Each structure stands twice: as C-alpha cells, then as structure tokens.
Amino acid sequence: MYPDLKKEISRIMGHECEIIEDKNGNFWYHLEDNAKMKDIAAFIASYPGRCMTISPTYDENKSMEIVYHFDFYEGTMFCVEVKVPEKKMESITPILRSANWPERELTETWEMTFEGLESIRWERFLITQGVEKGVVYASLSETLNTNASDILWDRIKAYREQEEKGGDSNE
C-alpha cells in the first residue's frame, strides 16, 4: 500500500508538513532542514522504496538545489527538494544503497560533496581523471582527446611545395 506521505513526513519533521501533488499525481516536498534527509531516507528504505536518482538544479537566485526522486514500487513518485548553497549534503547511501551511483555522479558532474560516501579505488567512476571536477559535463572531444599532431599534414605540405618547385617528391 502506498505510504501516507503527509503523515510520515510530518512524523519525521515533528510538525505538520505540506506535501504537494502535481497534476500527474507525483508528490513533492520542500525540505528546509537538510539534516532530516537521512531520516527521510530511512523511512524510504524501511517501506521498502528506492532512490531513483538525484537531480541538480538552480533556483531563481542561481543557488544550487538538488531533488531526490524516490519510488515505492507502486503508484507515483515522491520528490524531495533541498537547497544546497554550499554544495554539501550528508550521504544517504549508507541507509539507502540505491543512492550510491546517483550521489557519485553528482560528485563528479556538479562538484557536490556527499559526506560519508565511501571512497572508491579510482576516485572517479564516471568521468575520466583528465577532466577537472565540476566543470563536467565536458565535451566528447575533451573526454576522448587523443594526442594528435600535424606531422603527417606538414609532410604532405612539404612534398607539395617541393613538387611545385619541380623537385622529386616521390618518397
């Protein structure tokens, strides 16, 4: 059975909370106290539910926000919006393992810091080491850059010049 989100979130927050339903039936909650995100994750995990992904975005003042998207294997989605002006949040991966790769992805692509997120051998997992953190999404030509030179083209030009001068270019 789909959880009573208003009741559950109000219980976690300790006061009555407003859950907004959009026209497609998805539920949205704007979290003011970022420290409570771990409690919300624990509720999602216990249901059981999963973290579908985490979306980065900006508010009207260009301050960063992230949106956690959760699913309960039935019904519609539950989204929790959090303001992160410092680009810092506590990791929910220890509680909700499905948040693991979404958190790592934001770490690399938006330079978010998720405190408590276990480090991995290569540090990076999605973007190559050669690309500066936080400036990604880098372009394909940058991520797949191979060392190219003009040597071949210079030789062709040299041969052509020699040919034009009437010399032997048959090398």
Place this chain on the structure above:
Amino acid sequence: MSNNFVLPIGPIHPALDEPLHFRFQVEGETIKDVEILSGHAHRGMERIAMKNTIAQNVVLCERTCGLCSNTHSMTYCMVMENAGNIEIPERAQYIRVVADELKRLASHAFAVAILSHLIGFDTVFLHAFQEREKLMDLIEAYSGNRMDMSVNIVGGVKRDISDELAQHMDKTLEEFRPVWDNIAKIYETDGSIICRTKGVGTISKETAIEYGIVGPPARGSGIAQDVRKQQPYAAYDRMNFNVIAENGGDVYARTWVRIREFIESINITQQALREMPKGPINLGLLPKIPAGEAIARSEAPRGELFYYTRTNGTEYPTMLKWRVPSLVNIPSWVPALRGAQVADIPAIIASHDPCISCTER
C-alpha cells in the same frame, strides 16, 4: 603458490560489447569480489541539452542510445508536455505505444540473441537475429530509419501510420508468434543453455530492492515493477497486458523475462494498431513551455527511464537531467558476480543488457 590473483578485464575486451573496466579478485576460477569503473566514453549530453532549445533536445535525447532511442525522445517530450500542461491527441498516444513496443521487440530480440552467442549457442543467436531483422524492416517501413525513429515531437508525433501499414504490421507481428514460441521452447528445454544460465549470477529479491534495480533484471528477481502498469503513460492505461516476473534472479530468469515480454509486446502493439482512433497526431507548432518543473518516466526496453526538467519560460531549459536504467542496474553486478565462475562473466553481464552509451550520456 597462491591461487588468489587480480584479473583486470576491459575497457576493451572481446567478451565485452561496451567499454567498462573490471577488477576481479579471483580465487582459482571463482570470483571473490569485483570493482567496476566506467567513464570511458562520457559525452556531456546533459550540458549540451542546456545549451540547446527545447525543440533541438528531442533530437539530442534520441541519440542517447541506439536500442532505446525512441523511448528517450518520447520521455523527453513527455517531461516537456508535463511542464507545459499539454495533452497530446489520442491518436498520437497510440502511435507512441506502437513505436515504443516495436523498439522493445527489437531490443529484446537483440538481448536474447547476444546472450545465446556468449554462451556458445549460435543457432539461437542466428535465429533471433534473423527475426529481429524483420522487426527492423517494420521500424524502417514506419519511420524511414532503422535505429533512431525520429517520430516524437513535443505535442505528439510527426509521422502517421496508414491503414495499409497498420495491417502489414499486424500481420507481420502475428507471424512472429510461432517463431518466437520456438525460440522460447529451445531456451526452456535445451540442457546446454540451462546449465550455463540457471543458478548463475543470482540476485535475490532483497538485493534487487536494496540496489534499486529496474526493468527485466528487477522482474527476473521477482519484483513485478513495470512503469507501463505502475504509472501508465501514452495509451498504456487502455492496453491489456501482463507484467512478467520470474523468481530465479539468475541469468536464466532475466532472459526468460525478455522472451515472455516479447509475446506481451506483440499483444500490446497489435491492440494499439487495431484500436487506434482517427484524428490529429500532434498539436501543430511547438507549444510554448512556461516556467516550471516537471518529471516523467517510462519503461524503456532495459527498464525505467526518468527525465527531470526545470524551465524558465524561454526556449532554453534551465535544467535537463535524465537517468537511464543501466546506471542503477550496473552496481548490482557486484553481488551477482561474487561467487560466480570467471567463464560466466560475459553471460552475467549480458543478461543485464547494459548500455554504456546511456550510462555515460
């Protein structure tokens, strides 16, 4: 001499179709642990999407992946339609179902064929691939393209299905049933397939929930979750079909889910073709998308596909983010591979039907 060693595989390897790097901790032939590294082909598509106009992104999103291409452009259009509070014409909803299911059929046929090839059963590989080619012909007959159908636009679809083509599709799909039943029978009964797939790379239901996996791998682990039923979109709420789930959680179950879903997809496509109402297929010029925020999800061949957008009333989106099924499915390979044999690595990976092109958008 110790039997423990580290076995690096990839990112370029004959048994891997796509670039991933694995570092296996091996004891003899048994895998004790594995670390996975992707990131060899990241394309920065989400960054490009924020510099494109809303209309241009339909084309960009469709190029996220070859096999799920239509689902990407459709879900992108859905998220923009949600942001703009746009209701698309009913005929367009049915055409989106037909286009989506044709791609699912082609994708599932591909996945079943590749798995058969990797376990050395090339008869099924050739059989499934031969049949897939006929599906590609249907896709081409409708859209003019084999991979990127390019039929979705914000507000509907841009290419109609004529009565003649609908009848041809219906008839061709009917001819698939006995052929696919035959492939299913071989897969279900052949000893060499069973011994290479049953009990191999098992993911329990609890582990599947813990990792939040989606699509055929989740349904192969007993989770009857399918966005087409859970949160219907397009015309799926009017389609009569079953969500296929198996309890084995192994390579066999994941592939068996796809084989059974093939028949369900034929049923859905035929229903949509037969019940499609007459009428317009789109809303004309690109509707204006106001400032807002929206989400949308769909069931791609490989599992749940999710799009998020924030718009500001201009023709450029403030934010566009999409999450593909492979991104959430790949971490679950770790428990699937632990305890497996080295020789089973390709089959276990192929049974998840991963897409690195999607994962590294």
